[in-house]
Amino acid sequence: MAKRIAILGSTGSIGKNALRVIDSLGAGYEVVALSAHSNVELLAEQVRRYRPRFAAITNTNFVEQFRGLVSDLDVEVLAGPDGLTEIAQLEEVDIVLTAVVGAAGLPAVLSAAQAGKTLAIANKEPLVIAGELLMQTIKASGGAILPVDSEHSAIFQAMQAGSREEVSKIILTSSGGPFRKMSPEDIENVTLEQALSHPVWDMGPKITVDSATMMNKALEVIEAHWLFDVAVDKIEILIHPESIVHSLVEFVDGSLIALLGKPDMCLPIQYALTYPARVAGIAEHLQLERIGKLTFERPNRETFRALSLGFEVARTGGTAAVVFNAANEAAVGEFLAGRIKFVRIVELIEHCLNKHNVKRHVSLEELLEADGWARREVEQRAQKHKCTRAHKSVTGIII
Numbered sequence: 001m002a003k004r005i006a007i008l009g010s011t012g013s014i015g016k017n018a019l020r021v022i023d024s025l026g027a028g029y030e031v032v033a034l035s036a037h038s039n040v041e042l043l044a045e046q047v048r049r050y051r052p053r054f055a056a057i058t059n060t061n062f063v064e065q066f067r068g069l070v071s072d073l074d075v076e077v078l079a080g081p082d083g084l085t086e087i088a089q090l091e092e093v094d095i096v097l098t099a100v101v102g103a104a105g106l107p108a109v110l111s112a113a114q115a116g117k118t119l120a121i122a123n124k125e126p127l128v129i130a131g132e133l134l135m136q137t138i139k140a141s142g143g144a145i146l147p148v149d150s151e152h153s154a155i156f157q158a159m160q161a162g163s164r165e166e167v168s169k170i171i172l173t174s175s176g177g178p179f180r181k182m183s184p185e186d187i188e189n190v191t192l193e194q195a196l197s198h199p200v201w202d203m204g205p206k207i208t209v210d211s212a213t214m215m216n217k218a219l220e221v222i223e224a225h226w227l228f229d230v231a232v233d234k235i236e237i238l239i240h241p242e243s244i245v246h247s248l249v250e251f252v253d254g255s256l257i258a259l260l261g262k263p264d265m266c267l268p269i270q271y272a273l274t275y276p277a278r279v280a281g282i283a284e285h286l287q288l289e290r291i292g293k294l295t296f297e298r299p300n301r302e303t304f305r306a307l308s309l310g311f312e313v314a315r316t317g318g319t320a321a322v323v324f325n326a327a328n329e330a331a332v333g334e335f336l337a338g339r340i341k342f343v344r345i346v347e348l349i350e351h352c353l354n355k356h357n358v359k360r361h362v363s364l365e366e367l368l369e370a371d372g373w374a375r376r377e378v379e380q381r382a383q384k385h386k387c388t389r390a391h392k393s394v395t396g397i398i399i
């Protein structure tokens with residue numbers, strides 16, 4: 001029987017790669033549902049090509065336009081965030097690939113977990129803010145969670161070499177992003193264009209900026225903590241500019257198990273879809289002699305203050321992670337819109353963390369409350385200390 005797949009966020013970087021992977025896998029994988037936020041043209045094209053039975057548009061302003069584009073097709077159109085949670089729990093779906101960006105994906109991720117689906121999870125923010133709840137929900141429903149994030153896919157695969165008790169350390173690798181070699185002074189005046197020029201990975205704008213601040217790695221520490229039930233103090237970060245070793249697990253006997261491969265998201269996406277099987281796919285095979293050497297170094301914690309904040313937040317737990325993530329999402333939004341300088345992103349996150357009173361063992365409502373508070377706080381402060389130098393926003397409009 002074919003594996004029936006829903007892709008939440010099919011118009012994004014991960015979503016498009018997932019469709020390429022499904023194309024290459026051929027029969028045996030059926031696209032049942034797709035979603036976009038506002039890119040109606042691309043979603044309509046995808047619906048025309050993959051003929052899913054369901055399509056969701058989360059931004060309700062675009063629903064009518066989308067309906068018009070697919071009116072000749074036999075597809076049920078669902079609208080708004082509720083449409084997304086609906087496709088996440090469809091009876092007709094086995095695997096929910098979550099490729100939405102940000103905390104906006106949380107309700108759908110939770111509803112897929114409640115429905116006992118297999119979650120192929122790329123959307124890391126819900127794990128960061130509600131990891132405990134999500135993992136408990138999956139356990140209770142009998143669902144499964146398979147990481148798509150390349151480092152976590154590597155760890156998941158390396159973990160199979162021993163038992164959880166035998167793990168002594170997890171090493172998350174990072175390319176270091178575009179500002180790897182910069183000092184705190186150098187980083188003061190970097191531009192949006194520089195922040196969006198990732199040396200290795202081609203990804204959506206939010207995660208690309210997160211890689212430049214290294215917030216991405218900080219979020220990944222919390223993601224790994226929940227996914228693998230590993231203490232925060234057993235997680236380390238190493239800079240590995242070649243991005244060939246996607247992460248490592250050290251076992252108590254000193255053995256280090258690593259996963260190596262070309263930096264190509266198709267590989268972890270495919271593994272999550274075909275798991276536990278491995279099949280020939282579209283990812284180019286690695287020829288180590290062409291790489292020559294692999295290098296590793298410790299990150300510069302002075303330039304990348306997000307890293308120390310991330311570990312502190314991971315140790316603190318509770319609503320600290322919610323504020324950490326929400327402040328980042330809001331600040332990255334301000335930066336992409338050209339309203340604040342790059343260095344302000346982490347400053348704003350730090351400000352929110354300092355001002356927030358952490359609560360533990362919170363309900364979903366309290367979690368969302370903390371999320372909303374941090375976003376408002378960032379917007380107000382960004383407004384107050386608006387960047388005086390005009391620079392281009394991500395859409396190219398000079399502000």
Ligand code: NDP
Nearest residue numbers: 009011012013014037038039100101104122123124203204
């Ligand atoms: P993109 O920005 O490229 O795509 C985001 C997708 O989410 C699009 O389909 C977009 O729709 C949709 N979307 C945007 N806002 C909302 C919303 N409010 N509600 C519902 N859907 C929304 O992101 P990426 O593909 O780069 O990243 C997706 C997730 O995967 C992130 O959590 C990221 O951290 C993670 N990830 C990504 C990697 C990568 O290589 N890109 C690697 C590892 C993890 P529309 O196109 O209509 O705007």
Ligand code: MG
Nearest residue numbers: 149150151220
């Ligand atoms: Mg990653």
